[in-house]
Amino acid sequence: MSKRGLLIIYTGPSGCGKGTVMAKFLPKNPETRMSVSCTTRAPRQGEIDGVHYFYITREKFEAMIAENAFLEYAEYAGNYYGTPKAWVDEQLEQGNNVVLEIEVQGALNVMKQRPDALSVFLLPPCWEELERRLRGRGTEAEEVILRRLEAAKWELQQKDHYRFQLINDDVDETVAALERLIEDEKSKIN
Ligand code: 5GP
Secondary structure (H helix, E strand, O other): OOOOOEEEEEOOOOOOOHHHHHHHHHHHHOOOOOOEEEOOOOOOOOOOOOEEEEEEOOOHHHHHHHHOOOOEEEEEOOEEEEHHHHHHHHHHHHOOEEEEEOOOHHHHHHHHHHOOEEEEEEEOOOOOHHHHHHHOOOOOHHHHHHHHHHHHHHHHHOHOOOOOOEOOOHHHHHHHHHHHHHHHHHHHHH
């Protein structure tokens, strides 16, 4: 019987509500941890180094690429984002599930390396809602919002590569659906 945790690849375009769903899901599911990524983007107001991301320079990021320290990384809207590999494997070995909340390109890369992972693509209820949520954050400049919307067009076309697609209309329902998917997958493994 396998005691290894489940790797959960969790993706979707910026503004589809990935973070909001996780903020409700994680406190209810302590056996599931979220990986903290490295990024070269600047912290937003209220973000904490080591909690939301490890904020590092491009030089440091590129050194980590050379050391093969990332499970995956991608360049997205002008910045690097990457998942440090060692922590993820340590958690899985300890039996904890690990969520990678990452953008679509990086998610596709992890799926190739870890075909046993559970992959979930989160969709906004419609395009207008995605745009409204991105603008509603009020944290990004117009130019950044436009880059993210541009990326979202391609990202949405990739949804069929993922094993499950969830439409994030009601956050509580999305959290419940995610819990069911994880439970089903765990019972299959064990
Ligand atoms: P944000 O700048 O809004 O925090 O993140 C932008 C996008 O990068 C989001 O879709 C987020 O899920 C994704 N992201 C965060 N961390 C990583 C990572 O380690 N790798 C990849 N590929 N994407 C990430």
